Amino acid sequence: MRSNVGPLRGADGNGSLLEAVGLAIHSRIGGDQRTIVRSLDLSLDEAETVGIVGESGSGKSMTARALVGLLPSGLSARGEVRLDGNNILDLSQRELGRIRGSEVALVLQDPFTMLNPVTRCGDQVADGLVDAAGRRLGRRARREEASRRLAEVGIPETVDRYPFELSGGMRQRVAIAAALAGDPRILIADEPSTALDVTTQREILALLKSLQTSRSMALLLITHDLRVAFSTCDRIYVLYAGSLLEVGGAGAVEAEPLHPYTLGLLLSEPPGDRRLTELVAIPGSVPAADDVATMCPLAPRCQWAQSKCEVSHPPLNPVADNRLSACLRIDEIRAEMHSLRHNAERPAVVHHTAEASVPLVRVENLEKAFADASRRRGSPPVIALGGVSITVGVTESVGLVGESGSGKTTLARCLVGLETPTAGVITIDGVDASNYGSLSADQLRKLRRTVQIVFQDPYSSLNPLRTVGSALKEVLELHHKGGRNLEGGVAELLERVGLAASLSRRKPVALSGGERQRVAIARALAVQPRLIICDEPVSSLDVSVQAQILGLFRTLRDELGVGYLFITHDLAVVRQVVERVYVLYRGEVVESGPVETVLDHPQHAYTVRLVESVPRSASQQRPMR
Amino acid sequence: MTTLVGGPRARGRRRLLLRSTPLTVALSFGFIGILLFLAAFGPLLAPHGPGSLNLATGLTTPNGEFWFGTDDLGRDVFSRTIYGVRYALFGPVLIVVGAFVIGNVLGLAAGYRGGMLDASVMRWVDLMYAVPGLLVTIVLIGVLGASYLLAVVVLVVLTSPFDTRVIRGVTLEQRSLPYVEAARTLGLPVRAILFRHIFPNILPISFANAFLNFAFSLVALSALSFLGLGIGPGTADWGRMLSESRLLLFENPAAALAPGGMIVLTATSMNLIGDWLYDRLADRGRAR
Numbered sequence: 001m002r003s004n005v006g007p008l009r010g011a012d013g014n015g016s017l018l019e020a021v022g023l024a025i026h027s028r029i030g031g032d033q034r035t036i037v038r039s040l041d042l043s044l045d046e047a048e049t050v051g052i053v054g055e056s057g058s059g060k061s062m063t064a065r066a067l068v069g070l071l072p073s074g075l076s077a078r079g080e081v082r083l084d085g086n087n088i089l090d091l092s093q094r095e096l097g098r099i100r101g102s103e104v105a106l107v108l109q110d111p112f113t114m115l116n117p118v119t120r121c122g123d124q125v126a127d128g129l130v131d132a133a134g135r136r137l138g139r140r141a142r143r144e145e146a147s148r149r150l151a152e153v154g155i156p157e158t159v160d161r162y163p164f165e166l167s168g169g170m171r172q173r174v175a176i177a178a179a180l181a182g183d184p185r186i187l188i189a190d191e192p193s194t195a196l197d198v199t200t201q202r203e204i205l206a207l208l209k210s211l212q213t214s215r216s217m218a219l220l221l222i223t224h225d226l227r228v229a230f231s232t233c234d235r236i237y238v239l240y241a242g243s244l245l246e247v248g249g250a251g252a253v254e255a256e257p258l259h260p261y262t263l264g265l266l267l268s269e270p271p272g273d274r275r276l277t278e279l280v281a282i283p284g285s286v287p288a289a290d291d292v293a294t295m296c297p298l299a300p301r302c303q304w305a306q307s308k309c310e311v312s313h314p315p316l317n318p319v320a321d322n323r324l325s326a327c328l329r330i331d332e333i334r335a336e337m338h339s340l341r342h343n344a345e346r347p348a349v350v351h352h353t354a355e356a357s358v359p360l361v362r363v364e365n366l367e368k369a370f371a372d373a374s375r376r377r378g379s380p381p382v383i384a385l386g387g388v389s390i391t392v393g394v395t396e397s398v399g400l401v402g403e404s405g406s407g408k409t410t411l412a413r414c415l416v417g418l419e420t421p422t423a424g425v426i427t428i429d430g431v432d433a434s435n436y437g438s439l440s441a442d443q444l445r446k447l448r449r450t451v452q453i454v455f456q457d458p459y460s461s462l463n464p465l466r467t468v469g470s471a472l473k474e475v476l477e478l479h480h481k482g483g484r485n486l487e488g489g490v491a492e493l494l495e496r497v498g499l500a501a502s503l504s505r506r507k508p509v510a511l512s513g514g515e516r517q518r519v520a521i522a523r524a525l526a527v528q529p530r531l532i533i534c535d536e537p538v539s540s541l542d543v544s545v546q547a548q549i550l551g552l553f554r555t556l557r558d559e560l561g562v563g564y565l566f567i568t569h570d571l572a573v574v575r576q577v578v579e580r581v582y583v584l585y586r587g588e589v590v591e592s593g594p595v596e597t598v599l600d601h602p603q604h605a606y607t608v609r610l611v612e613s614v615p616r617s618a619s620q621q622r623p624m625r
Numbered sequence: 626m627t628t629l630v631g632g633p634r635a636r637g638r639r640r641l642l643l644r645s646t647p648l649t650v651a652l653s654f655g656f657i658g659i660l661l662f663l664a665a666f667g668p669l670l671a672p673h674g675p676g677s678l679n680l681a682t683g684l685t686t687p688n689g690e691f692w693f694g695t696d697d698l699g700r701d702v703f704s705r706t707i708y709g710v711r712y713a714l715f716g717p718v719l720i721v722v723g724a725f726v727i728g729n730v731l732g733l734a735a736g737y738r739g740g741m742l743d744a745s746v747m748r749w750v751d752l753m754y755a756v757p758g759l760l761v762t763i764v765l766i767g768v769l770g771a772s773y774l775l776a777v778v779v780l781v782v783l784t785s786p787f788d789t790r791v792i793r794g795v796t797l798e799q800r801s802l803p804y805v806e807a808a809r810t811l812g813l814p815v816r817a818i819l820f821r822h823i824f825p826n827i828l829p830i831s832f833a834n835a836f837l838n839f840a841f842s843l844v845a846l847s848a849l850s851f852l853g854l855g856i857g858p859g860t861a862d863w864g865r866m867l868s869e870s871r872l873l874l875f876e877n878p879a880a881a882l883a884p885g886g887m888i889v890l891t892a893t894s895m896n897l898i899g900d901w902l903y904d905r906l907a908d909r910g911r912a913r
């Protein structure tokens with residue numbers, strides 16, 4: 001095992017700063033023990049940026065926490081984590097406390113968990129600081145130092161402000177400054193940008209990268225997004241169900257992944273710069289580590305799996321210069337993987353529905369203001385939509401992009417009557433749908449059968465107490481679809497969305513996120529709508545599952561001729577599904593047009609910023625510095 | 626099982642100092658089990674009748690024949706305590722069921738419909754929270770004349786605002802969840818959304834609340850009986866027994882301690898069970 005790590009050191013090669021050998025993490029709840037990480041070797045050199053990439057549940061965060069001795073209770077780590085000749089796993093809490101902050105620091109996804117809400121930002125950053133003689137700094141010196149530190153992360157003006165007064169991105173900056181207060185040699189960042197807006201995400205990543213360079217520290221970046229890892233890291237570890245599947249230099253892995261899982265992940269993340277002919281997805285979902293303990297963890301989902309893949313757990317082996325892969329068959333299938341990727345990345349031609357297509361939905365000057373409940377009475381209302389006009393043609397797919405808070409969801413909710421607009425007109429298939437409350441039963445039924453909606457969170461989209469079958473049957477019955485044979489109707493709907501008919505007896509709790517989202521789509525399809533509004537339908541799903549669901553949307557479109565109003569903050573995603581796109585910014589449409597035109601030649605400053613925020617790998621763009 | 630209900634504890638619930646631990650909850654369930662058994666078969670087990678006077682015996686302390694001794698009329702305290710179980714369960718159950726129905730209907734309607742309906746219901750709830758409940762009851766019964774039925778009715782009116790507020794809160798929470806919004810966009814009738822979708826999801830909360838209500842109702846009814854405003858004199862009701870034996874505290878302490886202890890134990894058990902249900906639901910909401 002040890003020897004595998006050797007050849008993979010960073011360029012300077014003088015021993016690693018931090019090194020994990022045979023790190024295993026287990027959880028124990030009640031009597032049963034579960035494997036979180038099986039056995040992992042990892043090294044981090046001076047001034048190096050290393051990425052751990054994996055889908056949710058693969059064990060990334062727990063690995064990060066084990067490296068700094070911060071595992072939550074109930075979890076335990078075995079093996080070795082070497083830092084300065086110590087094994088972190090053997091240290092007492094006191095000794096760990098000394099190392100944390102000054103040697104290793106951690107930045108988490110949600111900055112609120114790291115910041116004290118009642119302490120000013122300046123104090124958060126400068127509290128633990130001491131002068132050269134080890135004395136605590138005086139008040140003046142502390143304030144000066146705090147300003148300097150906050151200036152380093154780009155927000156000097158926040159010294160006297162409280163965390164809750166800041167935006168998410170600024171808060172994350174404060175958290176980073178606080179983590180760096182003890183001038184650590186290693187910074188571990190666990191999904192530092194995931195909870196933020198797309199445009200802010202890029203800024204935070206760029207900031208981390210520039211701090212890493214200017215301070216020559218080592219950065220361990222944990223992310224579920226391969227594109228982010230490629231654009232930020234020198235080396236990459238791919239983690240799956242608690243096992244490392246591939247290790248290698250970022251550029252080399254991107255140029256040619258040497259494990260089917262890495263290839264699958266890469267193809268699952270749609271490129272931002274073109275539409276693909278076919279969306280390749282890894283079928284199924286991530287298994288529990290213990291369920292795949294005696295085989296290749298990917299075997300149940302791998303198209304190249306053979307019987308030999310299912311008899312033992314393949315070790316990480318050197319397969320090329322500075323490359324490790326845990327695929328037993330990599331030599332045999334390398335060429336095939338290469339051509340699969342080549343074919344999958346061919347751009348597709350977007351077929352535009354004729355311009356003259358009849359409008360199905362027409363929104364004119366729609367306005368929506370919310371009374372601001374959080375503030376005092378009489379304060380001005382929050383303007384969520386400030387006069388938006390859009391149209392969606394029959395069978396057309398239209399995208400609505402913009403950062404969170406731009407009003408996308410509000411527009412969607414107005415369209416289906418979950419909110420009532422303050423002003424403006426909505427016409428759906430000839431019916432005035434501006435105020436659902438004033439419609440006749442007939443008109444309502446007509447609208448319900450024309451437009452349906454799929455929500456973002458698959459976990460709360462289904463009633464937890466009712467089986468999939470009864471949820472679908474209820475809708476079929478209500479709208480007299482599916483004829484007398486309701487069971488058959490349910491089976492047909494499930495088949496449409498790629499689920500087995502036997503799933504109809506399950507309750508949502510027994511379904512994965514992807515399966516739940518498929519059921520939610522099936523439920524919308526039950527009324528045979530002409531337009532489905534999809535509000536961020538894939539953004540809470542794992543990358544590999546996201547690709548499956550996007551593929552499903554495309555298939556349904558081809559087979560049923562249903563149109564979409566596709567709401568997302570992810571430009572790469574929207575490009576795969578729609579022909580036309582509207583860019584929403586602060587409740588107003590700032591740009592619209594054919595999807596390639598808008599994304600390739602953005603005109604409005606905001607669209608330019610949005611397009612630039614899509615992480616691109618080193619081959620498409622120079623690293624951000 | 627995933628339950629979407631949970632979140633912050635509803636305000637206005639009555640809490641007990643005792644924490645519910647696995648042991649105390651198990652003991653509570655055991656105790657309530659015994660009570661149910663006694664309610665069903667008590668009369669077959671009780672050695673004496675509830676009202677059988679034994680003036681010759683008069684007041685005695687606990688002994689072989691009268692385990693808890695007798696009161697001044699020579700009635701067997703042990704037997705009367707067993708007979709009292711039926712009264713102890715019957716009244717509170719009526720109140721709990723009444724408040725459950727009113728609270729759920731009003732809470733669901735107000736939480737789901739919002740607007741004027743919600744505003745008026747909540748105004749009523751706030752009003753009921755503001756009045757000193759037991760005092761009003763005492764005055765009311767004092768004016769209208771002591772009657773068990775009246776006591777029950779007044780207590781239904783007094784407790785249902787608690788249920789209403791809790792149910793309205795969780796209904797509001799459910800209403801904004803995508804599964805309910807999906808049902809609305811699919812065009813399901815309000816009736817179906819309320820009773821087929823929301824109600825089953827909040828049922829566990831209503832249920833937990835019912836246990837807490839039970840404890841409150843038992844204590845309130847017993848207090849009314851104690852004051853002579855509830856059930857008629859001579860009945861083997863714990864509150865009544867307590868009031869009639871309080872002067873015997875030095876001659877036969879058991880005559881007062883037995884019914885008093887039973888009231889405390891029953892109320893505590895119900896409270897602990899209700900508390901435990903609440904906590905379990907809150908935990909479930911978080912687990913996914």
Ligand SMILES: Nc1ncnc2c1ncn2[C@@H]1O[C@H](COP(=O)(O)OP(=O)(O)O)[C@@H](O)[C@H]1O
Binds near residue numbers: 404405409411
């Ligand atoms: N029910 C509500 N009450 C008050 N403000 C709201 C409400 N819903 C949305 N908003 C506000 O409206 C704006 C637009 O939000 P939303 O439509 O959710 O944007 P998006 O979907 O693009 O993230 C935001 O400022 C948000 O805070």
Ligand code: SF4
Binds near residue numbers: 306
């Ligand atoms: S070892 Fe087999 S199952 Fe695993 S990735 Fe390689 S070919 Fe697929």
Ligand SMILES: [Mg+2]
Binds near residue numbers: 405408409536
């Ligand atoms: Mg949104």
